Structures are given as C-alpha cells and as structure tokens.
Amino acid sequence: MAAHGRAWSQKNKVGSGWRRPCAAVPHGRESRAILDRTDLVFIDAPGTGYSRVRTDLTKKFYNVMGDADAFYRFIRIYLSRYQRWRSPLFLFGESYGTTRAAALVNHLADNYIPVNGVALLSVGLDFTTLMPGNMNDLPHQVIVPSYTMIAAYHKKLVPELTANLDATIKKVEQWCATDYAQALALGNALPPEKESRSSSNLPPTPA
Numbered sequence: 001m002a003a004h005g006r007a008w009s010q011k012n013k014v015g016s017g018w019r020r021p022c023a024a025v026p027h028g029r030e031s032r033a034i035l036d037r038t039d040l041v042f043i044d045a046p047g048t049g050y051s052r053v054r055t056d057l058t059k060k061f062y063n064v065m066g067d068a069d070a071f072y073r074f075i076r077i078y079l080s081r082y083q084r085w086r087s088p089l090f091l092f093g094e095s096y097g098t099t100r101a102a103a104l105v106n107h108l109a110d111n112y113i114p115v116n117g118v119a120l121l122s123v124g125l126d127f128t129t130l131m132p133g134n135m136n137d138l139p140h141q142v143i144v145p146s147y148t149m150i151a152a153y154h155k156k157l158v159p160e161l162t163a164n165l166d167a168t169i170k171k172v173e174q175w176c177a178t179d180y181a182q183a184l185a186l187g188n189a190l191p192p193e194k195e196s197r198s199s200s201n202l203p204p205t206p207a
Contacts, residue, residue: 039087041078045100046070068103072111079113088116095122137184141176148172 034040044051046061053061060066079085089108093101098120105115124130132139151157152165161168183190 039082039084043071043074064103065107067100068107071100071104072107072113075108076111076113089113090117090119091115092119093121096124098123098125137181140184141181144176144180145169145172 046067047053047058061070075089079087079089091101091105093099101118101120102125105118108115128136128138129142130139148157148169149165152162152168155162157168183195186194
C-alpha cells in the first residue's frame with residue numbers, strides 16, 4: 001500500500017525519506033501524480049481480490065497464457081466500453097506483476113492492441129535471481145548490493161562508504177561478481193585462508 005500510495009496519490013507525505021505513516025505526519029499535494037491526467041485501471045488477476053474463477057475453469061486461467069489472455073480480454077472490453085481505443089495505453093507491473101506485464105505486452109501486440117510503454121517496479125523477470133537452491137547461488141550474489149543501499153539509507157554504513165555511494169556500490173558489485181561468486185562456487189571446498197581473503201576484500205559495510 002505504501003508503494004501504491006506514493007506512486008499514484010494526489011497527496012503525499014511532506015518531508016524526505018519514508019517512515020511508517022501515522023496521523024501526525026503532514027501531507028501535501030503531489031505535483032507529479034498522474035491521477036488527474038489519466039485513467040488508472042487496477043485489475044485483479046484471476047482468483048485474486050474481487051476476481052473469482054469457477055472451479056471448472058481454473059485450468060484455463062491458472063497458467064501463463066491463460067492469465068495473459070484474461071488480462072487482454074479485460075483491456076479489450078474496457079477500451080471498447082469506454083471508447084478509449086485512441087488513448088495512449090501503458091502497462092504497470094509490480095513484483096510478480098512485472099512477469100505478467102512481460103507476457104501481456106506481447107499478447108496485446110499479437111492481437112493488434114498497441115502499447116505505448118511498460119513500467120516495471122521490483123522486477124521479477126529472471127526467477128534464478130529470486131530462488132536460491134542447490135546449484136544456484138546467484139540470488140546470494142545479486143542481493144548484496146541491495147542490502148548495501150538499504151544500509152546506506154538507514155545510515156548503517158561506515159562513514160567512508162557514504163561519501164561516494166556510486167563508488168561504493170561499484171566496489172560491492174565487483175566483489176559479488178568475482179571473490180564472492182568464486183567462494184560460493186567452491187562451497188565447502190573453499191580453503192579457510194581463501195575464505196578469509198575473500199571476506200577481507202569486501203568493502204566494510206554495516207557500521
């Protein structure tokens with residue numbers, strides 16, 4: 001809800017940073033909001049929110065193409081019912097919605113509904129970056145830069161790293177792609193001295 005409110009609402013919290021909202025926090029008009037300049041149509045996927053699927057039709061919708069086709073049909077009906085075929089059409093996907101948006105934009109184009117653009121938030125297109133397991137260490141590598149920037153936001157990095165965050169994140173990404181990746185690949189075969197050397201090459205992170 002925080003992400004949705006910050007992205008779309010006409011009013012927003014006054015001040016810098018983001019904290020848990022409360023009644024005492026002042027709010028002001030958000031000049032960058034698009035709510036008064038566009039139709040924002042939020043669609044409940046089949047089987048979520050107010051959307052219901054008959055039990056005998058679950059196999060039709062609970063798959064990649066069935067899901068994309070359901071969204072395509074809704075959009076087609078909406079454009080016709082509200083006479084918006086000549087209006088620009090943008091898709092916005094968040095988290096698993098980014099996976100859906102990637103499938104949907106192709107399905108729309110294949111059915112002669114052009115899309116003007118696609119926005120993706122918290123991208124989840126490559127599931128190998130999200131699901132660690134045996135023989136897949138990639139999620140452990142790609143999450144470290146995110147943790148670094150989260151620590152920076154909460155002022156948990158040592159001072160020398162906050163002076164130039166661009167340089168810091170490049171160092172962390174380089175470490176993840178080299179020393180850390182090799183250490184993860186070796187697993188239990190990693191010699192103790194190499195483990196110590198790999199750790200020492202990581203830029204000092206939390207204070």
